[in-house]
């Protein structure tokens with residue numbers, strides 16, 4: 001059996017570093033930064049670490065139903081979603097993720113769009 005991406009990149013510790021860098025960039029963005037003004041960032045980084053780990057084949061914590069519940073009242077539009085996806089893609093590239101792995105992760109993230117974007 002081949003190792004999952006989660007194992008190949010070094011598990012939660014490595015994903016955590018990627019997510020921290022991802023959030024630094026999100027907060028600097030004029031498009032998505034304001035959504036996070038009143039949010040408990042350490043908790044969110046922790047959640048996102050679990051989520052990205054799950055996408056990489058690690059333990060599963062988040063269903064689409066949960067993503068829908070969490071984002072339903074945040075009024076997220078397509079521009080914000082696209083900006084966040086672009087920033088994640090850049091971060092994975094900076095951390096030297098393989099091109100095919102970046103594609104796999106981004107395809108998963110983009111498939112969640114209907115559960116995140118509510119301001120259409």
Ligand code: HEM
Pocket residue numbers: 032035036039040044047048051062067070071074076080081084109110112113116
């Ligand atoms: C596919 C893309 C996305 C995924 C997979 C995702 C995933 C998550 C997860 C796992 C949480 C934590 C849930 C929990 O508390 O247990 C969360 C919370 C949050 N997300 Fe997202 N997210 C995405 C896109 C976005 C976008 C585009 C925005 C805003 C521009 C956003 C804003 C937020 C905010 C503000 C919270 C915190 C909500 C709170 O604590 O009240 N998310 N997200």
